[in-house]
Structure formats: structure tokens, C-alpha cells
Amino acid sequence: MRYLTAGESHGKGLFAMIEGFPAGLTVEAATINEQLKRRQMGYGRGGRMKIESDTVDFLSGIRWGKTLGSPITLAVWNNDHKNWTEMMHASAEHKQPDRAVTRPRPGHADLGGCLKRNLRDVRDVLExxxxxxxxxxxxxxxxxxxxLATFGITVQSYLIRLGELECPKNGADVAAEEINAIADQxxxxxxxxxxxxxxxxxxxxTRAAGDTLGGIFEVIIHxxxxGIGDYAFYDRKLDxxxxxxxxxxxxxxxxxxxxxxGVAAVPGSQVHDAITYEDGQFTRTTNRAGGIEGGMSNGMPIVVRVAKKPIPTLYNPLPSVDIxxxxxxxxxxxxxxxxAVPAASIIGEAICAIVITELMLEKxxxxxxxxxxxxxxxxxxQIRTF
Structure with a gap:
């Protein structure tokens, strides 16, 4: 399976094209729209979320509610594009050089992107x-x-930390199937x-101070x-x-x-997970490895934590230099x-789901x-009778 995304922030829309997805999967737009709506949630979001109301538009690869096995094209149209039609127009006759952005923002791709592609308008990068x-x-x-749901696999997430504020309750404290339902409240x-x-x-x-916040979220995959992933090839290792x-x-x-x-601070006896055999299957007494050993899933829940830096666009901006x-x-x-850490946790779910799907199809x-x-x-x- 391969996929590409395309599109600009204020262009006509955002697009994904997927090759190698199997035929016969029942797909409902409402299911995808629910995840897009979750991406827009979270206190601390900016004005863009008041403009957009993201929904999916299937452009190819799906007919009468089922995947065809041919390339799938998904579109999420930008409502805000109507306010940027001239600025984002493909035709040279709409060019407005007097509106070029020449002041790169620290922490963004702005300056590096301009240097890399020899661009003189930062908007060509930031979009x-x-x-x-x-x-x-x-x-x-x-x-x-x-x-993944057809195989009983779920992908869920929640926030551990928002800046200096930490919530002590974690995924081990609630039933696996309730993580997203609780976090979304x-x-x-x-x-x-x-x-x-x-x-x-x-x-x-933080908003009043013109500043921004990062945080940490955790994704749990049950x-x-x-055996998903591989120990033999560096580029196929699950982790x-x-x-x-x-x-x-x-x-x-x-x-x-x-x-x-945390594995660097304690001896191996407090890091590795003992193997047992119970009810006809291999399992672990703990899950310190986060469900992955030797580049492969080991049957335990997969646990991944992600640290996101504060958004670099500051309303009390840092110094920069005009290019x-x-x-x-x-x-x-x-x-x-x-x-945008709450939204990032939803995106993290999507990214993990894509990776697991890719490796499931490979396997x-x-x-x-x-x-x-x-x-x-x-x-x-085979595993059951091993």
C-alpha cells in the first residue's frame, strides 16, 4: 500500500491518493467525517476551525459504499479558499508580488523551505x-x-500533558474500549x-500572553x-x-x-516483560515494551507516546530577518x-492506523x-496451535 497527500492550507482542498487498498471494504462517509470532526476539537484552537467544517468527498475508488481495489482519492475541501482565490490561483495573471511574505517565522519550515527551493515568497512554503x-x-x-475494525483492532488516544499541566489518569486506569469515549468528553x-x-x-x-503550548499524547492500539512488522529488515520494523x-x-x-x-534509568529486570502461557496462548505479565519486541508486535497492546512542541506562530512574535x-x-x-495537542492526538491515531494497515496488508x-x-x-x- 502506498499513499500521497496533496494540497495547500488555503488552496481548494486537501487530498489523499491511495494505491493497494483491497476491494470489498464497506465504507461510510459518516464514519470518516466523525474522525475529521474529532480532529477539529480541543480547547485552544484558532479561528480557522470556525470557518472549516471538514467532510470527506470520495473522488475515486469507492462505488456504492464499497472499495473497488483501484486507487482511492479522498478530498477535504477548504471553505476558506473562497477568501484566498486570487492569492492561491494557479494562473500567473493573478500574481500579486506586492503581497509576498518575506519575513520567515522562527520554528516553522519558512526559511529552510525558501533556501531549499530558492523561493522568494514564504507563502510558497507555509501553505x-x-x-x-x-x-x-x-x-x-x-x-x-x-x-482494522474488521479484525478487532482499535486505535485510541488521550492527552497525558498540556504544557505544565499533567493529568495523572492514564490508559491503564480505564477499560480499553472506553478510552476515546472518555477522552472526547x-x-x-x-x-x-x-x-x-x-x-x-x-x-x-497563555493566549493573553501571546504564547503557545505543547504537550504529550499517548496512542494505544489493541x-x-x-508478528506484525519484522525483525529481519530495518525498514519493516514496526516501532x-x-x-x-x-x-x-x-x-x-x-x-x-x-x-x-525510562528504560535507561533502571536495570533490565525492571524493563523486560516475562513470558507466560495461559489459556492456550503466549502472553506477558507486564507491558513495559509497549507491545513491540524486536521490531514486531508481541500481542500486547501497542503503546506509543508523542511529544509535540508549542506552535511556533506567536502573537508576541520572536525576532526574524526579512529575506x-x-x-x-x-x-x-x-x-x-x-x-493543537488535542487535535494532534487524533492525527496520531490516524497515522498509527495507516502504519498498522500497511503492515497488515504486507503480512x-x-x-x-x-x-x-x-x-x-x-x-x-497457526498461532493458536503453535
Missing amino acids: RSSARETAARVAFGALCKTF SIVRFLDSSYDEAAREYVDK GVPA AKLAQNLMSLQAVKGVEVGMGF ETKMPFKATIERSDVT FGGDSMSEIQRNYAGYCE
Whole structure:
């Protein structure tokens, strides 16, 4: 399976094209739209979320509610494009050089992108580097979640930390199937909504100071059978693929699996998970490895934590330098959020769902859902009788 996303933040829309997705999966737009709506949630979002109401538009590869096995094209149209038609027009006759952005913002792709591609207008970079791109990935990730659900695999997330504010309740404290339902009730996706008022005050105080907040979220994947990924090839290791793809999420600066960096501080007896055999299957007494050993799933829940830096667009901007005059200025301010960590957790779910789907298709092959399900059932029987 391969996929690409395309589109700009204020262009006509965001798009995903997927090759290698099997035929015969039942797909409902409402299911994908629910995930797109979740991406727009979270206290601390900016004005853009008041303009957009993201929904998916199937442009190819789906007919009468089922995938065809041919390339799938998904679109999420930008409502805000109507306000940017001239600025984002493809034709040269609409060019407005007097409106070029020449002041790169610290912490963004602005300056590096201009230097890399020899561009003189920062907008040529920021439109694509914007996290608005993730709307396409969430739409595709929702499709992958639908695929995984047919095998009993769920992908859920919640916030551990928002800036300095930490919620002590974690995924181990609630039933696996209730994680998202509980987190979605919180304005910042904590697992304890009693922290919401403190979170609201914290975000408001940060907004008033012209500053922004980062945080940490955790993704938990239940139901993945042992053996997904590979120990023999560096580029097929499950943890490596999860880390690479999660690091591709805008503003992410760290990814941990299981105990993560905590493994460096204690002896091996407090790191590794003892193996037992119960009720006809291999299992672990603990899950410090986060469900991944040797680059493969081990049958335990997969646990990944992701650290997202504060959004670099500050309403009290840092100093920068004009790329044309080379004179110092305060950085340009684009419309932005105070924090987008709650939304990032939803995007993290989508990214993980895409990775697991890719490796499931690699493992079980097949051009149709029925063929893949036969292969999967055979593998599960192999494990059961091992």
C-alpha cells in the first residue's frame, strides 16, 4: 500500500491518493467525517476551525459504499479558499508580488523551505508545510480504522500533558474500549474531565500572553496479533515505522514506545516483560515494551507516546530577518492556535492506523477483503496451535 497527500492550507482542498487498498471494504462517509470532526476539537484552537467544517468527498475508488481495489482519492475541501482565490490561483495573471511574505517565522519550515527551493515568497512554503495537511491523513486514517475494525483492532488516544499541566489518569486506569469515549468528553482530551477548568484557565492565560503550548499524547492500539512488522529488515520494523510516521506530524519532537527513555534509568529486570502461557496462548505479565519486541508486535497492546512542541506562530512574535532586505523584524503572524495537542492526538491515531494497515496488508496480502480475512484467520489458527 502506498499513499500521497496533496494540497495547500488555503488552496481548494486537501487530498489523499491511495494505491493497494483491497476491494470489498464497506465504507461510510459518516464514519470518516466523525474522525475529521474529532480532529477539529480541543480547547485552544484558532479561528480557522470556525470557518472549516471538514467532510470527506470520495473522488475515486469507492462505488456504492464499497472499495473497488483501484486507487482511492479522498478530498477535504477548504471553505476558506473562497477568501484566498486570487492569492492561491494557479494562473500567473493573478500574481500579486506586492503581497509576498518575506519575513520567515522562527520554528516553522519558512526559511529552510525558501533556501531549499530558492523561493522568494514564504507563502510558497507555509501553505504546504501547514498542519492543515493532516486533514487528508485523518481522512485516510479513518478508512484504515474501518479496515482494522474488521479484525478487532482499535486505535485510541488521550492527552497525558498540556504544557505544565499533567493529568495523572492514564490508559491503564480505564477499560480499553472506553478510552476515546472518555477522552472526547474533555475539552483537551484528558482522561479526567475534572482537570478541564484548570486547562481552560491555563490556555486562556497563555493566549493573553501571546504564547503557545505543547504537550504529550499517548496512542494505544489493541488487538494487533503477534508478528506484525519484522525483525529481519530495518525498514519493516514496526516501532521504526511508527516512529518515522509520527515524527512526520508537524511540530512533533519526540516519540516513545512503552517505557521509552525510562528504560535507561533502571536495570533490565525492571524493563523486560516475562513470558507466560495461559489459556492456550503466549502472553506477558507486564507491558513495559509497549507491545513491540524486536521490531514486531508481541500481542500486547501497542503503546506509543508523542511529544509535540508549542506552535511556533506567536502573537508576541520572536525576532526574524526579512529575506529580501536582510533587516531585522518581528516575525510575520499567520492565524494560529494556542495549542493543537488535542487535535494532534487524533492525527496520531490516524497515522498509527495507516502504519498498522500497511503492515497488515504486507503480512496477509490479498486483493479483496475476503481473501485477506482468510489469510488472517489461517495465521491466527497457526498461532493458536503453535
